[in-house]
Amino acid sequence: MLSDIKTLLGEQRKKLRKPIILLTTDTLFNMFFYSMLYFVLLDLINYKFSFYKIKIYSISMIIAFIARAWINALGYTGIQEKGARVIENMRISLGDHIRNINLGFFNKNSIGSLSNIMTNDLQDFEKIMTHTTDELIKTVLLSIYLLTITFFIDFHLGVIQLLAVFIATPIILMGGHKVTKIGKEKKKVMNDVISRMVEYISGIEVFKSYNLVGEKFERLEKSFRNLKKECIRTEISIVPFVLVFQVIVDLSFPILLLIATIEFGGGSIGKTEFLTFIIINIALTNILRAFSTKYGEFRYLKLASKKLINIYNQPEMSCIYEELNFENYNIEFDNVSFEYEKNQKTIQNLSFQANEGTITALVGPSGSGKTTITSLIARFWDVNKGKIKIGKKDIKDLNPNNLLKHISMVFQDVYLLNDTIYNNIKLGNQNATKEEIIEAAKIANCHEFIEKLENKYDTMIGEGGSTLSGGEKQRISIARAILKDAPIILLDEATASLDADNELEIRKAIKKLTLNKTVIVIAHRLNTIKDADQIIVLNEGEIEEKGTHDQLIQNKKRYYDMYNQMEEAKNWSI
Ligand SMILES: Nc1ncnc2c1ncn2[C@@H]1O[C@H](COP(=O)(O)OP(=O)(O)OP(=O)(O)O)[C@@H](O)[C@H]1O
Structure with missing residues (x-):
């Protein structure tokens, strides 16, 4: 003892x-x-x-x-x-x-x-x-x-x-x-x-x-x-x-x-x-x-x-460098394999490149490994085989906490702290001035609704953001990401149907957030990623197809089927 x-x-x-x-x-x-x-x-x-x-x-x-x-x-x-x-x-x-x-x-x-x-x-x-x-x-x-x-x-x-x-x-x-x-x-x-x-x-x-x-x-x-x-x-x-x-x-x-x-x-x-x-x-x-x-x-x-x-006694994630200067923010998956549990084979021999200034969309059935790919880029987990590189440098060499300085994540499950709106946005950059925080809120299209609140930016948000609507929470998390201004954006597109106004506001905000960044987006609705520079279709942790929307439609494989199913679903009524 x-x-x-x-x-x-x-x-x-x-x-x-x-x-x-x-x-x-x-x-x-x-x-x-x-x-x-x-x-x-x-x-x-x-x-x-x-x-x-x-x-x-x-x-x-x-x-x-x-x-x-x-x-x-x-x-x-x-x-x-x-x-x-x-x-x-x-x-x-x-x-x-x-x-x-x-x-x-x-x-x-x-x-x-x-x-x-x-x-x-x-x-x-x-x-x-x-x-x-x-x-x-x-x-x-x-x-x-x-x-x-x-x-x-x-x-x-x-x-x-x-x-x-x-x-x-x-x-x-x-x-x-x-x-x-x-x-x-x-x-x-x-x-x-x-x-x-x-x-x-x-x-x-x-x-x-x-x-x-x-x-x-x-x-x-x-x-x-x-x-x-x-x-x-x-x-x-x-x-x-x-x-x-x-x-x-x-x-x-x-x-x-x-x-x-x-x-x-x-x-x-x-x-x-x-x-x-x-x-x-x-x-x-x-x-x-x-x-x-x-x-x-x-x-x-x-x-x-x-x-x-x-x-x-739990080993920390290893690294060689505390800081790394990336010459660019191209993300490269080089024959990556990963499993959460032994013999689960979540991701298998995955290779692709997502270039700076482009949008890469990940699509595929539930459980195909889309979220896992974003978690691997953020080094929440380490790959079992292969390499993930940013600007040709293996992310395993960099301290995971410092790696995250280069990445902004906007997920559908937004977690907001039990604090003021101001402090919640400030989390993106602790050194930001009041003007910069308000500017980020304006870009994220949330300034207007914040100003309507009784205490404006000093309004306390309940734990987990319980006192705001889903769309409002999302826009605050986007404002946070805008303030962070990281060169890599990992985005999990909302599946829950937001009302039309909220959705439009969020889309506009995301467009500003992702401008000129390396963007990896997990897409749940295919009509929102038609303009993506590349779409990667995953199935059981492997790449089944890769290309632009037009190319994949012409391929007439899984993406084509998924797209048609979605179009059909649009005509359903209850
Ligand atoms: N933390 C975890 N521990 C163990 N297994 C996990 C974990 N997270 C995900 N998995 C498993 O890994 C596989 C891929 O999951 P992942 O969340 O990446 O899929 P996804 O394509 O994002 O799914 P969805 O579209 O439903 O979110 C699934 O079989 C899932 O059950």
């Missing part, structure tokens, strides 16, 4: 050194008080107590109290402050790391599990590092100190006391294992609760429309009930172990007292040692008892560390 913590904290653990040393020093004061008690008793029993000695002891104690309070305050605030800072940096580095992991990782991990790691596990880690570490230090150091004194008093008593600790420790360790095991179950149920909540909230409209709210809520409620059950199970799972541990520790006291009395009667130990031993034993029992109730928390640290380490 210690090596996991060391890996997770990295160099940052040095920041915790000072407060931990201070807290350890605080523990030393406890030892000092026990030592003082010993001297007082010694004097009392030997009738050597004098006014002068009271003065010395009292002054020493007062100084020690003040020094201890000061050191404790420094140590405690230090561990809280430094701990919080260390965990904040951990959160940032974890976020950075997740950004650079292949998207396959997110396929395998549910939203529930990831949110749980990023919030609860990190919080557990933080709480234990900042609140429970000092308890552990205190317990270990004081126990060693008190046991050592017992050995000095009498070897037999020391051995028996050590034996009691040795017998009790495996019990509490077993309890810890149990907590870990049940804790894993609890985490699973917790993941389930979060996934169900996300499902419930994001799907509320659909569930309502199918009158499924009660049923879905039943699923959610069931997961809450499971969580309650697991929480109780985890909390009480350690109780029997703690009780047995405490009984052993408690029982050791009268046994040791009996032996000490016999030794005292036999003259092996004097009255001072006898009294000191009793004090030490009471202190040790209390320390071990208090720690046993806290021990379960340490097992959460192990669970949390394992999960966090697991994320850190």
